[in-house]
Amino acid sequence: MTRRRDRLRAILYGVLGVAAFLAGWEAIGAYRLAGLTWPRLTVVLAFVADPNRTALFLRASDATLSNVAMGYALGVAMGLVAGALGFVLRVLRPGLDRLVAVIHAIPAIALAPIFIVLVSRDATGLALTALGVFYAMYVATTSGLEAASAAHRELFAALGASRLRLLWHLQLPAALPAFASGLKYAIPGAFIGAIVGEWFGASRGLGLLMASAMQNFQIPLLWSAVLITSCVSLLCFGLAALLERAVAARFR
16 A cells, blocks of 8 residues: 555656646746747647648658667667677676777767768768667676576576576576666667767758757747657657566566
């Protein structure tokens, strides 16, 4: 009963927090507290809901979400492979850790021009997305595979389990909660990579809409693109959080 009450209280506080944020947005825009660059929430919602702009937003969203989906899948695969490689071949682990840390320390906006030269303008967002997701999944994989307790490892060794059986029956199941957390925390990085990549001359996408709106001082268009991106990112993050909770309840 107490657990259910705590959950309901957390949901209530979340709803109140979102409502306060939206009310603050509307008030700042209504009273011009931030100048002309901060429109009212109702104005932005009306702009998004305008049927004449539906096709524009759908095309841009489709391009961005395609980059996010493909880059996310590629980054997850890269992170899992690199993390598993460092776990199996311990001699490679220090070098991989340093390489991943150096790559992560370089701002995505600094890497974008390099990817434009190496791949193409339209593929830059996908590459930056994959890179951002790769870091989160590498950390999740390396930490997750170490999550099995020493007592459990000793028990498997005492029962004569091979290294492969130990990995399959103990270390991988113990790592699943960390994997799920990595999938969740990689989502914001995926959207950041896609948007930053589109700023550098992509032919379509929500990032291109933002850049074009900034250059032409189309404030409602700018905020509409930001709102759509934020809502989709939060939705994906929420779904990943549900997956994380289900995995944690099953394997912890």
